[in-house]
Every structure is written in C-alpha cells, then in structure tokens.
Amino acid sequence: MFRPEFIARIRYEFDKTMAAGPIALIGWLGLISLAIITVAGAVVSLFSIVPEGDEDISFIEGFWASLMRTLDSGTMGGDEGWGFRIVMLLVTLAGIFVVSALIGVLSTGLDSKLEELSKGKSKVLEKNHTIIFNWSESIFDVIREIVIANESSRKPRIVIMADMDKVAMEEEIADKIKDLKNTRVICRSGDPTVLFDIGLASPETCRSVIIMSPETDDADPQVIKTILALVNDPDRRPDKFQIAAELREAESVDLARVVGGNEVQIVLADDLIARVMVQSTREPGLSAVFVELLDFDGCEIYVVEQPKLSGKSFGEAVMAYDTSSVIGVCSAEGVVSLNPPSNLPITEDMSMVLIAEDDSTILLDGKATNVAIPSLGKAAAVLPKPERTLILGWNRRAPIIASELSRYVGPGSLLTIAADVPEIEQAVADIVVDSKNQKIELKKVNTGRWADISSLDPLSYDQVLVLAHNDHMSAQAADTRTLVSLLHLRKMKETDDRNISIVSEMVDVRNRTLASVTNVNDFVVSNKLVSLMLAQASENEHLEAIFTDLLDDGGSEISMRPAENYVTLGQDTTYQEAVQAALARGEVAIGHHILNQTEADGIGQSGIIINPIKSTAVRYNAGDRIIVLAE
Structure with a gap:
C-alpha cells in the first residue's frame, strides 16, 4: 500500500x-x-x-x-x-x-x-520607431504631427503604451485620426512605470520617446518614474535616448533633470500655456506664430553646423540666407543664445539656430553676406502702466497666469478672477504675485450666464482672458462653457464701442472653428500647443532651451511690431529690407503679418507667414506687422 x-x-x-x-x-x-x-x-x-x-x-x-x-x-x-x-x-x-x-x-x-x-502584452519588434507612453487628450495631436514628420520616412512606426485596453486605444485612434498616411500605429497595454512593461515597446531600438502626462492626480511622479526606468535600465542601450517628457508642476523639473540628465527635454505644459496666453494679451495673434513654429507642416527650428560662416558676424549670418531665418547661435556645450548682438563673431564651434522649411533648404544663398548693418539702437523701452485684467473661468493654470501677468503690468494694476468652481476662495488666496504691481479680487459668478458676466462690466477692463474649466469638466463640456462666455462677450461688444483685448483658451482644436465666430483677438488651444511642443522636442534636442529663452520674460520674446517701424508703407520693397532694419534696431525678423491676406491666400494662419523668402517683393500697408525677436 x-x-x-x-x-x-x-x-x-x-x-x-x-x-x-x-x-x-x-x-x-x-x-x-x-x-x-x-x-x-x-x-x-x-x-x-x-x-x-x-x-x-x-x-x-x-x-x-x-x-x-x-x-x-x-x-x-x-x-x-x-x-x-x-x-x-x-x-x-x-x-x-x-x-x-x-x-x-x-x-x-x-x-x-x-x-x-x-490585451497587447507581446513585445514590439520594431526599429527606429517613436514611442509614446501614457494616454491623454493631447495624444491625437501628437500622433498627427508625427505622421506629418514621418511622410518622407520608410515604414515609420508609432508605438503607444498606456494603462488602457489595447482595442479601446486602437478604436479611439481610428475614430479621431482618419488619415495616418504611411505611418502605422501599434498599441500595447501596460504600466509605463514598470520596467518589464516598458521593455515591451522596445526602447532599445527606438528613435525617440514621448512621455505624456497621464490624467491622474500623481501625474508628475509617474512621468519621472518612467524616465528613471528608461535611463537606468540595467539592459539599456549605450546610445543616448531622445526623450521629451510632459510635466505639470515646476517643482518637478529639477528632479526630472536629475533623473534624466541630458537625455530628457522637459515640456512644462501648464507653464507653457500660461506664458503664451499672457504674451498673447500683449501681442494678439502670437499663438498662431507659436503654432507655425512648432507644427511639422510648415517651417521648423533647426540647429545646424555652418562652418562656412566662421569669422562672420551674427548680422552677416542673418543676411547670408535667402530661404532661411537665422535667429540665434548654439555653443558646443549646447547653450542657446537667441538674438545676440549683430556684431557677435561666429566661431567654428558654434551652430546656427535657424528657421527653415526643411533641413534640405538650409543653403547659404543670400546676396548680402558682407552687408554693413547700421546701428540705430534698440527700440525705446515702454514703461509698464496700470492695467485691469479679467479672467473668466478657472483651471490649474490660473495661478501661473496671474503670477506671469504681474511681471508685465505696472504698479496699481488689478486682476479680477470670476468663476464658480469648488474651493476657489482658497485657491485664489494661495496665488503668489508681486503685490506692488497687481492686486487680486475674486467674483464668484457663473461664467456661462449673461447676467453674471454683465454684472462684471467686462468691457471696462483692458483685457479679458477666458479659461477652460477642464479641471472640472470634460474637454467638450469645458469648450462649450467657453463658447457660451465668448458669445456673451461678443454680444456686449456689438452694443458698445469700447475696444478690449480678448484671449481665450480652447481645449480641443476641433472647436476652434466654432469659436472663430466670436471675434476674439486670439485663441490658445492648450492641448494642441502642448502636443506640438512634445512632438518637436522628440526630434530636436535643443528645443527646450530655445523656447525657455523665448518664453522667459528676461530673454528675447516674439513681438509683432508695426511695419512702418521698419519700411515705408505703400511702396514696393522686399522682406530683406525689413530684416536689415530689424537688425539695425537690435532685433531679428522671423516673419510678417499681412493684414488683408489669410489662409485662403496661402499665407498661413490669419495672414501670418513665418520665414518668408528675403528676396520676395512685398508692399506693406497700414496694419501690417513685422514679427521679430526682441528683448
């Protein structure tokens, strides 16, 4: 037994x-x-x-x-x-x-x-592909931009890994992106903070990595952990990664840099949107300039070595290109300097920062490499004056916008925040601004009701910013509330001759066409802007440094100045003359805004064209503007 x-x-x-x-x-x-x-x-x-x-x-x-x-x-x-x-x-x-x-x-x-x-649990066996970790509403714009960038590539692939059902991801992409051209999108389901799951996307053979901010409360720690797993994987590749990571909080940036080193570029999403919105109140139409610079469908920013310019001055380098626009220099250590002095000597170890339609079009084809640049001195500084600003709506970017505004306005300015979201009293009380310049007051009103908006007398303000309620609503519901607020403002403007600047935030780019009927001075499509920045940063390792300079109030900013400051109105001239006049004022011209021409004329968004050919004949009229980099 x-x-x-x-x-x-x-x-x-x-x-x-x-x-x-x-x-x-x-x-x-x-x-x-x-x-x-x-x-x-x-x-x-x-x-x-x-x-x-x-x-x-x-x-x-x-x-x-x-x-x-x-x-x-x-x-x-x-x-x-x-x-x-x-x-x-x-x-x-x-x-x-x-x-x-x-x-x-x-x-x-x-x-x-x-x-x-x-369930998407098998390993991807691709090479030279783009990896996107995490899922958010911005992912569709990122995919669209990468698809455009990949048009000239052979068998391009995008691999998406997120903590979602694989079939659900594929269905949503197919529903919202109708034409992927020659790009194939491969979805995998997994946790982007887990080393094993990250390995399923084959990062060791990828071209670039985009880490999006997930739609969770602890978004930044998750993004940082993904960076940590990629960079410190015991079996990682010896070559450097090209990582573009989206963060929300400025406090997370230093930690992300410690973890990722020089392999990661940070896109501080909320800070980017807030700064563009504030600058758009000063320069209506500025958001369209940023979109033109960031999308892959037009001109892009490149950093390239140009040894033939060694020994020339920066001003001569600007005039040495007919089809490209030089905007700055980059040292061998990767330090970017935009709009340096025109007499700055170009050395052999410098690379040029320039705007071009494609890297193949970057040619030293200018006819004025030895032109003498007269020094007319920089444009006279305009002292800030007291301003009254109204913010309609609320989201997590409102405190950053309030703080940024206080840097531009003069002493005695007032910022009124009008919203009805929960716990807004404490949120407004926590905003840190320069109290000498700007006071803050709160009005608890429903920004979707005519009576509530009318009680604020919005036309008495110098500028109105309409924010999306996307912290408390879905993207479509938030844009619907924004559209209602804008329609109320339009109705008020039709019966009043007071002129104010209105800048509005939209979440979904598809709603921008509907919002155009509200006659707003400028729109900032938040998801679109972040998506463009991430897509470009995944291809250009210097983009973070370039835009840090552009958006910093202490660096060179994009401005749209009256054309009569540079050329004689109503006479035939060339864009080259405007470029030379900008150099004489200590500025770098990057394009122009032709008032009476629009996208229907092939001139870009609302008449804005970036990087025109310098030898192109043009006649500037009243209302036209030159787009420049200026301090």
Whole structure:
C-alpha cells in the first residue's frame, strides 16, 4: 500500500503539470492515447484476436489498427469477429474521449492566445520607431504631427503604451485620426512605470520617446518614474535616448533633470500655456506664430553646423540666407543664445539656430553676406502702466497666469478672477504675485450666464482672458462653457464701442472653428500647443532651451511690431529690407503679418507667414506687422 504522503506528492506533481497550460494537457492526452493504443496492439497480437478469416497479426499491425480507430471512429465499421470488434470498440470509445478533450484543449488554448494578443502584452519588434507612453487628450495631436514628420520616412512606426485596453486605444485612434498616411500605429497595454512593461515597446531600438502626462492626480511622479526606468535600465542601450517628457508642476523639473540628465527635454505644459496666453494679451495673434513654429507642416527650428560662416558676424549670418531665418547661435556645450548682438563673431564651434522649411533648404544663398548693418539702437523701452485684467473661468493654470501677468503690468494694476468652481476662495488666496504691481479680487459668478458676466462690466477692463474649466469638466463640456462666455462677450461688444483685448483658451482644436465666430483677438488651444511642443522636442534636442529663452520674460520674446517701424508703407520693397532694419534696431525678423491676406491666400494662419523668402517683393500697408525677436 502507498503511504498517504506519497499519494499526496504524486497528486501535487500532477496538479503542477496540469497548471502549466494547454501544452501540458496535450502532453497528458498524448501519453494516455499512446498507452491505450499500445495495450490494444499488445492484446490483439498476444491473444490472436483478429478479424474472421485473417491470420495472426504482429504487434506493429495491431498498434496501427488501434491508432486508426482512435483517430477515426468510422474505421471500425468494417470489423468482423466479436472479439476483435469488442477490443476495437473499447479503443474507439477511448479515442472519442481523447480527441474530444484534445479539441477542447486546443480551442481553449487558441482563445487564450487570442485574448492575450488582444490585451497587447507581446513585445514590439520594431526599429527606429517613436514611442509614446501614457494616454491623454493631447495624444491625437501628437500622433498627427508625427505622421506629418514621418511622410518622407520608410515604414515609420508609432508605438503607444498606456494603462488602457489595447482595442479601446486602437478604436479611439481610428475614430479621431482618419488619415495616418504611411505611418502605422501599434498599441500595447501596460504600466509605463514598470520596467518589464516598458521593455515591451522596445526602447532599445527606438528613435525617440514621448512621455505624456497621464490624467491622474500623481501625474508628475509617474512621468519621472518612467524616465528613471528608461535611463537606468540595467539592459539599456549605450546610445543616448531622445526623450521629451510632459510635466505639470515646476517643482518637478529639477528632479526630472536629475533623473534624466541630458537625455530628457522637459515640456512644462501648464507653464507653457500660461506664458503664451499672457504674451498673447500683449501681442494678439502670437499663438498662431507659436503654432507655425512648432507644427511639422510648415517651417521648423533647426540647429545646424555652418562652418562656412566662421569669422562672420551674427548680422552677416542673418543676411547670408535667402530661404532661411537665422535667429540665434548654439555653443558646443549646447547653450542657446537667441538674438545676440549683430556684431557677435561666429566661431567654428558654434551652430546656427535657424528657421527653415526643411533641413534640405538650409543653403547659404543670400546676396548680402558682407552687408554693413547700421546701428540705430534698440527700440525705446515702454514703461509698464496700470492695467485691469479679467479672467473668466478657472483651471490649474490660473495661478501661473496671474503670477506671469504681474511681471508685465505696472504698479496699481488689478486682476479680477470670476468663476464658480469648488474651493476657489482658497485657491485664489494661495496665488503668489508681486503685490506692488497687481492686486487680486475674486467674483464668484457663473461664467456661462449673461447676467453674471454683465454684472462684471467686462468691457471696462483692458483685457479679458477666458479659461477652460477642464479641471472640472470634460474637454467638450469645458469648450462649450467657453463658447457660451465668448458669445456673451461678443454680444456686449456689438452694443458698445469700447475696444478690449480678448484671449481665450480652447481645449480641443476641433472647436476652434466654432469659436472663430466670436471675434476674439486670439485663441490658445492648450492641448494642441502642448502636443506640438512634445512632438518637436522628440526630434530636436535643443528645443527646450530655445523656447525657455523665448518664453522667459528676461530673454528675447516674439513681438509683432508695426511695419512702418521698419519700411515705408505703400511702396514696393522686399522682406530683406525689413530684416536689415530689424537688425539695425537690435532685433531679428522671423516673419510678417499681412493684414488683408489669410489662409485662403496661402499665407498661413490669419495672414501670418513665418520665414518668408528675403528676396520676395512685398508692399506693406497700414496694419501690417513685422514679427521679430526682441528683448
């Protein structure tokens, strides 16, 4: 008799093999089939159990006969002799059991494999692909931009990994992006903070990585952990990663830099949107300039070595290109300087920061490389004056906007915040601004109601900023509230001749067309702007430094100045003359705004064109503006 411990051990070992999956089950069924066929073959051979009229058969023949009846129950239909029939009947019944079980195991295993594939848990075997970690509303604009950038590439791939169902991601992408051109999008389901799941996207063979801010409360720690996993993976590639990461809080930037080093570029999303919105109140139309600079569909910013310019001055370098616009220099250490003095000597180790339609169009084709740049001095500084600003709506970017505004306005300015979101009193009380310049007051009103907005007398303010309520509403609901507020403001303006600047934030770029009927001075589409910045940063390792300079109040900013400051209105001239006049004022021209021309004329957004050909003839009229980099 077997002891209970031995029986338990045998049962345990059997359970382990059964838990190994379909392969183990198929193995057990194979062993059972082999045992049945072997026993049946031995019985008919040893006991001479053969069909009537047949001679004795060997074990091999008996084995074969049993095997055929195990696989096909119809084979026994022609058997004769009751002894042989009984043995083959038993073999056939056992075969029916084995084959039925085998079909069930194979079906279950196939279903399990298909379910595993649908979950996106297999490793991606791609090379030179772009990886996007996490999922947010901005991801669709990122994909669109990468698709445009990939048009000239061979078999481009985008791999998306997020903690979502793979099929749901694929369906949403197919619903919102109708044309992927030659790019294929591959989705994988996993946790982008887990090293094993990150490995499924094959980062060791990728071209670039984009880490989006997930729609969770602890977004920044998750992004930082993903950077940490990529950069410090024991099996990471020796080559440098090109990572673009989106963060929300300025406090997270230093930690991200410690973790990612020079392999990561930070896009501080809320700070970017807030600064562009504030600057747009000073320069209506500025958001369109940023979009033109950041999208892959027009001109882009490049940092390229140009050894032929060594020994020239920066002013001569600006005039050395007809189809490109030089805006600054980059040192060998990667330090970017935009709009440096025109007499700055160009050294061999410097790279040029310039705007061009494509890197293939960057040619030293200018006709004025030795032109003398007169010094007219910088434009006279305008002292800030007291201003009254109204913010309609609230989201997490409002405190940054309030703080940024206080840097531009003069002493005695007032900022009124009008919203009705929960706990707004404490949020407004926590805003840190320069109290000498700007006081803050709160008005709890419903920004979607005419009576509430009218009670604020919005037309008495110098500028109005309409923020999206996307912290407390979905993207579409937030844009709907924004549209209602803008329509109310438009109605008020139609019955009043007071002129104010209105800048509005939209979440979804698809709602911008609807908002255009409200006659707003400028729109900042927050998701679109962040998406463009991430897509560009994944391709250009110097982009963060460039835009840090552009958006910093202490650096060179994009300004749109009256054309009459540079050329004579109403006369035929060339854009080159405007560029030379800008240099004489200590500025760098990057484009112009032709008032009476629009996208229908092929001139870009609302008449804005970046990087015009310098030799192009143009006639500037009243209202036209030159777009420059100026301190």
